[in-house]
Amino acid sequence: MKFLSYIIPLALTVFGALIPINALNSKTIFGKTFLTDEQKIKVKYFNTILLAFIIATAVAYFTFAIKVNATNEFQVTSKDISSSLVWGIAIFIIFLMITSPVVKWIDNFFIKDHIKYKVTQIEQIGDVYIIRMHDKDTCICSKDPNAEFLQDSEYILIAMQEIYEKRILEGKIPKPPKSFWSKLLDL
Structure with a gap:
């Protein structure tokens, strides 16, 4: 329970810092033209981190669901949680590193205008x-x-x-x- 008292303020601070960046992300194409380089970099990293987090959360959830369903037990052990968490963190780090280059390659190879x-x-x-x-x-x-x-x-x-x-x-x-x-x- 004491762990939650540290995590909740940290999560609120992180989400509070991300709200202005998401406001930049929600601009129209015309509005994004008038973003400075610094603002564009913030939006790029926000989108990269968000995509990596969503994919990592989905992988961790499905890994956890498969482990629980494979054992046909509805008891959750700390081993199941920790292995799912490790998979989620590993996928997050991998996608954090590969998302930006992949998006740039898609832009370079497939978007002609x-x-x-x-x-x-x-x-x-x-x-x-x-x-x-x-x-x-x-x-x-x-x-x-x-x-x-x-x-x-x-x-x-x-x-x-x-x-x-x-x-x-x-x-x-x-x-x-x-x-x-x-x-x-x-x-």
């Missing part, structure tokens, strides 16, 4: 595509929608205030071709 937002008629510049956010007040833009995939790209910093006043169009842009090794190694 990406969504970009075009800001029209910026004074002295013309039309530009929003690449990502530099900080909450400055947007990194480019005339080339595939600038983030190319080595020698020219970027333009534009204040968010200027973007608020302009028309923004959504476009589905094909990704530039990459070699097999570039896709595999995410170069």
Whole structure:
């Protein structure tokens, strides 16, 4: 019982820290365009940890259920619980390590297009595509929608205030071709 008095505050603190990250995760595609790199990293790790936790919990539950049903006894022993817990922790660690590369490979090999937002008629510049956010007040833009995939790209910093006043169009842009090794190694 004393164990629970330590676990409950810890769990509440962890869940309380994760709520703002989940709020970032629930934004629309357009809203996610205006996330800073730091916010995108937080969302990526939150999703990775959450997926690994869900899979590990399911494996631990099914391992426990199989052990209990295989013995045809409805008594739960500490050996059953500990072996299921070990399986859950092992699966959690494995999926924590492989989830991000697998998602990146799926993105590189199977998703052929990406969504970009075009800001029209910026004074002295013309039309530009929003690449990502530099900080909450400055947007990194480019005339080339595939600038983030190319080595020698020219970027333009534009204040968010200027973007608020302009028309923004959504476009589905094909990704530039990459070699097999570039896709595999995410170069």
